[in-house]
Amino acid sequence: MNGWILAATLTLGTGLAAALWGVATGPLRRRVVAQNLSTAVACPGLLLLAQGYDRPSYVDLALVLALLGPVGTLVFARLLGDELAENPPRARIATGAAAGFGAVVVLALCVVTGPGRATAKLLVTGALLIGGNLLASRALAGPAGAGKGSGAPWTTS
């Protein structure tokens, strides 16, 4: 129908399928990175959909996801920290690529929208998304949660 929806289909189809595959298999460190990437992919996808359907009010979805997605990852970083500390995840390339893609999508949409309140909202969403994702990725890799709680070792059964 239009290029925006095609772009959204490709983004969501490949990106979320990859995120689902990552979260379904492999060690825990890969799974948390995949969960973080699902936010990073879905948020630009939702923005593209809002443009494709010509409904600016759908941007609220991307805004809420950009806010709460990294919060969810921080929850995992905090509460699975003991297990992650033994084997911290490193996914600089994937995180950087996702952040770059998000920036490209936000900038393209800003150019199309033209100056105004809608553009400001898009920029806020983009800033929250990219900042949140980079930070959440860092929190997963970093020592967050290492000195946490009662010190009970986190065992898997």
Added chain:
Amino acid sequence: MSPRTRAWLVAVGGSGLAALLVAACFGLPEFGGDSHPYGDRAVEASLAHRTANTIASVNFDQRAFDTLGELTILFAAVLGCVVLLRQTRDEHRARPRPAEVDPPVRRYALLVLPVALLTGLYVVAHGQLSPGGGFQGGVVAATALHLLYLGADYRALERVRPVGLYEVGDAVAVSAYLVTGVAALLGGAAFLANTLLPHGTFNTLSSGGTVPLLNAAVGMEVACAVVVLLARFLDQAVEIEEESGT
């Protein structure tokens, strides 16, 4: 029951259910069909009451009584959690050691906390106009508060979160919903009928009559409910320990 018998039971019951469900799928109206009599009437009724978001109109105007039922379930679930997760006599509170949080995470949490709270309030306030409303915004605002737990530690959250106040807020919000309904009764209309206030100008914050009021009540109820729920779970997971030897 042995695992073998149970596996058989699950297989037989599941395949029977699957057959029935598939048969039912073929009996449903065609996907994407054009016949939605209830939907079309709901849209007309919503526009007649000058509510821009039809879904909010269905929830807080046309089916407001149904939403009262949902609120009751929510309230009862929270009450159940509070009762189930209370501190019993053989448990004591152990102060957890302060968590060491990465400074960037702390800065991010403190920076995003007000933005997220504001977004939650925005989603609640614009419920009758754009996608959103009390249910969604309440959850966003309540989740935002818990950034304090993620950015600092549980004690920081406890300092700014008097749980008792939120429990009262939960009850007050449900009462506010009921009072709005009774006010319509006193005004000579049906319970929760949207006749109390002028319907206002289409697509402005004050449009929709009682829809914004009920929306705000639901937002407060959901936000308080989520805060109370998470408080109980955090208490259990982080602080409460059983006496040793039990």
Added chain:
Amino acid sequence: MDHILIAVALVLVAAGATVAVATRDPARQSLVLAVLGVLLAVLFTVLQAPDVALSQLAVGSALTPLLLLLTVRKVRRRGQREGDDE
């Protein structure tokens, strides 16, 4: 075009639900449920239900995983201590 997008979202949700059920460890399952929440939100958006998608995002991205992980932590901590006593 719309139908292709809906079909893609439906397939992803079906796969996500299957994975969520097949993941037996609760901590890992809560990760899958977080991703499933995002997938459902995308499906609801393409079915033109932004309100429901917003609800699903608000609940699924942070609240449900937090509740599940806190329960896991509580239950595991108990199991851990009982293991020490014996």
Added chain:
Amino acid sequence: MDVFAYLVAAWIFLAGCYGLATSRDLIHAVGCLSVCQSATYVLLLAVGYRDGATAPVFSDLEPGARPVVDPVVQALALTDVVVGATVTALLLALVVQVSKRHGTVDPDELSELRG
């Protein structure tokens, strides 16, 4: 495409039921129950969908300019998503209590305790 959406809803429901029946951990069972719940949302929204339509939200749309999907099913699903989360919390609270009382969250071990 005619019934594919409904079949997906049925598949999600059955998958969730399978997980519930074969679960060895009550927390996992609660997760499976939330999968079952999401099947109802998929079914409801699929029933309400209309080809080429958009959401019945008129903040950025002239009423009548484009066809709209059914708002009633959306309202049903929307409240249930949030209420369902609190019910999940109630079930998790029950799991915590079970673990306190019996020291296990495996349904099989629990039934052995009782019998």
